[in-house]
Amino acid sequence: MKRKINKIIIHCSATTPSMDVDANTIDEWHKQRxxxxxxxxFxxxxxxxxxxxxxxxxxGAHTKxxxxxxxxxxxxxxxDSKMCPEDNRTSEQIASFLLLLRFLKNTFPKATIHGHRDFSPKACPSFDATKEYKGL
Ligand SMILES: [Zn+2]
Incomplete structure (x- = not known):
């Protein structure tokens, strides 16, 4: 791979728990932009x-x-339902994050893990990813 990877940056879709969005949904939203x-x-x-x-x-196109x-x-x-930031990850998402991030850290050992909000005045991803994944 030609690209050098030094960061893994985590985001949320800023959708409510009842919205079952997937990669295709996001693909359409981003094309509309x-x-x-x-x-x-991922x-x-x-x-x-x-x-x-x-x-x-x-x-990517995710963190200016x-x-x-x-x-x-x-x-x-x-x-949440009022569109306020909320850490509402499901237990399945928490498990998948660990799986994926461990894999990525294994593949790109020098990469550090961050949340979008480390680089921009936003709530995204609605939890402290840097702290949570410090030990990975
Ligand atoms: Zn973000």
Whole structure:
């Protein structure tokens, strides 16, 4: 792979728990914004299923100023019914995150794990990813 990976950046889809969005949904949303398609490399559905988004050898479109050398991972959820930030990951999503992040850290040992909010004044991904995955 030509791209150097030094960061893994976590996002939420900012959708409510009742919305069963998947990588295809995000792909359509991002195309509507005029992008070439889903800006994340991986997507974790409410049921924990891990889906592929943009190919890993292509830069993502998820964190301004940090796309070139990062991998973007997004999960479905992150806001409550009033659209306020909420860590509402399902136990299946929490398990899938660990599986995927361990795999990615194994593949890219120098990469550090962050939340989108480490780079931008946003709530995304609605939990402290840097702290939670510090030990991986
Ligand atoms: Zn984000």
């Amino acid at each position: 005029g992008w070439s398609g889903i800006g994340y490399h 997507f974790i559905k409410r049921d924990g299923k891990i889906e592929f988004g943009r190919p890993l050898d292509q830069s 100023g940090h796309n070139q050398n990062s991998i973007g991972v997004c999960y479905a959820g992150g806001v």
